[in-house]
Amino acid sequence: MKNKNKIKVGKRVYLDHAAATPMDPRVFEAMEPFWVKNFGNAGGLYEEGRIAKEAVQKSREAIARLIFAKPEEIIFTSGGTEADNLAIFGTANFFKKGHIITSKFEHHAVLNPCLELEKRGFDVTYLEVGSEGIVNPEDFKKALRADTVLVSIMYANNEIGTIQPIAEIGKIIQNYRLQSANSRLIFHTDACQAAAYLDMNVNELGVDLMTVNGGKIYGPKGAGFLYKKSGVKITPMIFGGGQEMRMRSGTESAPLIVGMAKAFEIAALEREKESARLCELRDYFISELFQKITKIVLNGHDKKRLPNNVNVSILDIEGEALILFMDAHGVSFSTGSACTSESLDPSHVILALGKPYEFAHSSMRFTLGRSTNKEDLDYVLSELPKTVAWLRRVSPLELDPNAASMSHPEAFAGENLRVKAKSKSYK
C-alpha cells in the first residue's frame, strides 16, 4: 500500500535557535569594515593597529557595562566551549587538586572537562537535577566541602531550557566563604543559552566566571567571552603573545569581537520585550501540542524555563525519523535521540530528569527565535500531528506516558544485555 506523504517545498520554519541563530544584519554591518579595510593587528602602534585596538577596547567596554563588570574582566575567546574549558581547566590547573561541584546535565563543554579532571585526580560531585530539571540549592549546600575549588552550574539548560537558581547558589557560596576556611572556591556559570533572555548582572548572580557565546545570540560563530572577576586566579590555557590580559594569547579578531559586542548590546536592549513575546508564543505552542498530539510529555519545569524553549517527548516514535520527515516539510528542530549523536548515546539531560531511555530517544527540542511568529507555529502544528500519526503507524511500540522505568525489558532477554527494570533483572 502506498502512503500519502506528499512532500511540500517552500517556506522553511527554523526552530533550532538554541543550536545556531542567524546573524543580525546590524551585527553583520558592524563587523564588515574589520575584514578588509580595517585589518590591522591590535598590537600595532601605527594607525591600522590603533583602529583595531580601539574597536576591541570599545567592544570590551560595551560588554562590561552591560554585565556590570570592568572592561579588563572580559576575556574574548573562540566561543562557549573554549570559555568553559578555560574556566574549568584554568581553575583546576591553578589549584592542582581538590573537589569540583557541577550538575548532571551540564553541556558537554563542562561535563567532559570535569570527567577528564576526575581522571587526573580531582573529586567531582554531579548534582541531581530532579524531575523538573532544576538544581536544588539545599543539595548544593550539602555538597560543599572544605576542599571545593570550583562550582560550575549552567544558567539555563541548553536542551530543556530550565533556569537554574544561580543568584541563590551565589549567595550560598558568599556565606560559605565567610563562615568557612575555604574562601578561595570559584563559581562559574555557563550562560550561553541564557544571555539573550535573562538578567546578566554578574554582581546579582554572584559569579566569578561566566561563559557567553556569540553564535547563540545572533552574533558571529567562533566568538565568545569569559567574564573573570578581578582577583580571581586561574591559569591560562593558551600561551603566546599575552593578549587578553595574558589569559588568552593570539591576535585579537577585531571583526568577531566587534560582532560579539554588537550582538550582546542588541540582545540586552531587546531582552525584556522579546522575552515577553516569546513566552506567550512558547506557552501557546506547548498547549496546542498537548491538544493535538496524544502521549506527549513536557521535559523540564513548565514556567522556570527559557522563553524560547519547548522540549517534549513524543512517545512511540524516534527523534531522527521525525526530524527527517519534518525537514522534508520545511521544519527544522532537534532531538535527544541517540541516533543523531556522534556517540550514539541518548540525551544525558533527559536521562538526568529520571526518565527512561525511550523518553530520550523520542525527545524533541523546538527553540524559537526573533523571526518566529504565530503563523510559523501554526504551520508546524498543522504538519507535526500528521507526521507523528504516520510514524506511530510504522512503530510497533505502545509506551506508557507515565513510565519511570524501561519498557519491554524482555526484548533484551537473549540479547545478553543486563537489564534491570521494575526491580527485576532480565537476561
Added chain:
Amino acid sequence: MNENKAPEVINQFTGEKWYYSDTVKEHFFHPRNLLWERPKNQNEFDAEGMVGSPACGDMMQMWMKVDRNTERVIDLKWKTFGCASAIAATSIYSVILTENGGMTLDDALKVKPQDVMKRLGGLPNRKIHCSVLADKAFQKTANDYFRKTGQNHRIVVEGARVVDPTLNITDKDIEEAVLEGAQTLDEVQKKLKVGIGASEEVKTDIESLVRFYSDKYYG
C-alpha cells in the same frame, strides 16, 4: 583496521559524510511491506519475531507467511521503531526476501547485513547497527516458524560466550559495542560502562573480538 579512519560518519560505499542515499530516502518516506493493522488472529501469519528495545532506540517486529511446500517467503510484514536507516533497512530487507516469488527460508537466512547495505546504496558507518537488526529480527521470525512446524533442529539461537567471567560480559556485548562505534578496548569499556578485562588473558581475548567484529562490519 585502518587506524587513521575518520569517525563513524563516513559512508563506506560512497565516502560521503552523514548522508542518506536516495534509496534510503525512498524507503524511509515510502516504506514497503509495512504492517498497517496488527493481526486479528494468531493464524493470519505463520510466524513472527521481535528484536531490539525502545530503550536502545531500535525495535523491530516481523510477521511472515511461508509456502509450506516450497518454503518460500510469500509475505514479510514489519513494524519498526527507530531512525530513518532502521526503517529503510527493514523495508528493503522485506523486499529482498519477497521479490521474484520469494526466497526459500534457507536462502533468506543467508542474506547478510552487507547485502542490505549494498541495496540501500550504503549507510554511514554508525548506522550499520540498523541493518544488522533486520537480519536478527528475521532469524527470530524463522526460529518461530521452525518451532511451530516442529523443526526444532533448524532453530539457530545466537549463542553467547562469556569472555569476562567476573562481570559476565559476553562476545555479544562486545559486538554491540563495536556496532555502536567502539574501536578500542578503552572505547568498549566506555560503552559497557564497566572496567572490563581484569586479567591480561581476558584483555587479549576482548581485543581480538573487537578486531573480529570491526573487520566483520567495517572491514
